[in-house]
Amino acid sequence: MNPYLDRLQPYPFEKLAALIGEVEPNPNLTPLNISIGEPKHPVAKKLRDAMANALDGISRYPTTRGELTLRRAAAGWLENRFELGKDSIDPDKNILPVNGTREALFSIAQLFTKQKSDPKEPIVLSPNPFYQIYEGAAHIAQTKLVFVNANADNNFLPEYHKLDKDILDGTALLYLCTPANPTGAVYNLEQLQQLIELADKHDFIIASDECYSEIWYNSPPPGLLQAAWAMGRKDFSRCLVFHSLSKRSNMPGARSGFVAGDQDVLATYFRLRTYTGCATPPFIQQAATAAWQDESHVEENRIQYRQKLQESIAILSPTLRVTQPEAGFYLWLKVPGGGVSFARRLYEGYNVTVLPGAFLSRDNNGENPGAPYIRVAMVASTKDNREAMERIAACAREIQNK
Ligand SMILES: Cc1ncc(COP(=O)(O)O)c(C=O)c1O
Structure with missing residues (x-):
């Protein structure tokens, strides 16, 4: 075993x-x-109806990449919500549907398993407290997990930039959770940009878990792609965001979300996903398309x-x-x-x-x-x-x- x-x-x-x-x-x-x-x-009636009206889809195998209509709807939502340029998200390259972000947050770590040529395990950084999937993902990918505490002293925002240089140099993947479960803390745009600069300096990827981004109280929280775009980083390199319909649209049972960002990382991730059999059922894709197109x-x-x-x-x-x-x-x-x-x-x-x-x-x-x-x-x-x-x-x- x-x-x-x-x-x-x-x-x-x-x-x-x-x-x-x-x-x-x-x-x-x-x-x-x-x-x-x-x-x-x-769940909004229009979303239930969209799902019920698409039941004929069960007679077809869905594809891993998902239907273009869904990817377009999700890309359009991202562009509007996070003030990205029009057509900045290519639905063929920058976005992949996932069956809830939990499985995606888990499987993304598989891209960073230990290299035979390197005796050291790659490092995965996680907030502490944290969504437990990050921990399991890091272990099963056989990486070294380093926790960074969120407490009242740092306003519940883990200070990744304060880690030792050795740790940052060995980091392959940083799990960011903003807005954070459980603390409700949010990184502002500048802090997100500093994290992107840190990722450049030490050569790692940021996986930003943003599934609570739509449940906000005073102003909409910024996202990692928004920070990248505002820096003029049109290829979103090193940045991945994970969005879900579970909290935004009260549909946790639909198991639907998407990953978006760096097209090179997503191309490799797509190859992995074609093996894991995680294509989204067609009726879920229809409901998800309707959900990303509606804000009411x-x-x-x-x-x-x-x-x-x-x-x-x-x-x-x-x-x-x-x-x-x-x-x-x-x-x-x-x-x-x-x-x-x-x-x-x-x-x-x-x-x-x-x-x-x-x-x-x-x-x-x-x-x-x-x-x-x-x-x-x-x-x-x-x-x-x-x-x-x-x-x-x-x-x-x-x-x-x-
Ligand atoms: C921080 C965080 N990320 C991701 C998820 C996973 O959500 P889902 O798989 O339903 O998209 C949850 C669910 O509770 C969560 O709290």
Whole structure:
């Protein structure tokens, strides 16, 4: 067996099940589970109709490259949303559909496995806390994983530029997560451009996971391609972005997204993908085409998240210090007693399930940056979200008053 498989950790939700599995939740309260980042707002009717009307497609094998109409729709969306030049994204060269960005974030690391001629393992950089796929991807690609902490001292933006030169020189791939899961932090345009310059200097590729980019509160977060374009970098070299319909369009079950950017990297990645059998079903491609062409359902979605965020902050802030996320639908809450014991007590006393931050982060450089926190997903209905926040505040007061 591949010895690197032993490095894979249980998924955060398995750790959560182990933490609360034996605990009896308060039977007098209805259960509220806000641990998973699964959108619960309804899917727009026009997207469901587009899918239902395309069912005849199941009699054909889809291609790995996907239909041109989908690639054109995604390219048009990118150009508008990120202020790229018209026709700057070539739908034949700069874009590939993927079956949800999770599989793509995993498989992209396969391009950077160890070279026989080089005794050193290539390095993959990941934020910490992080989306767990980056870690598994780096291990299975047999690379060396280096975490960079996101904490209150750096405004939850990992400072990759502060790494030792040796590490940066050995880096093959940097996973960027902006807006970040779980912290909601966003790199600004200048910071993204500095990262691109760092990638040039040390010769690595940036994989920018931007699946939360459309759930924003004050202004739309910039993206990596936008930063590259604004630098006059028309070939988007070294830059890849990963976009998804899971959060933007409430369609996690459709498993649909795309990767866009550097055409040379994408050409190699395309070759890999032709072997892995990951072509997108035709009816999903039709729904995805409709989704990338429509902004009204995305705006409606944002309005609901904004209301929930405002209400959550109003309920929590008298008891806890809440840092407002710039984007995404999570609250990253520092809680009394640390995330693990708080999550356990919250489940036991208040029947609310949240994820301890430590399950999303690792010990690194003398700290576990997730340990003081819990991650709360504002995905439930307005009513359930309000109820969950009230119970979290009550639990915090109980612990503070002990
Ligand atoms: C940071 C981050 N990236 C990527 C994904 C994967 O999304 P999908 O595979 O549904 O596109 C998720 C899902 O929760 C996520 O939180």
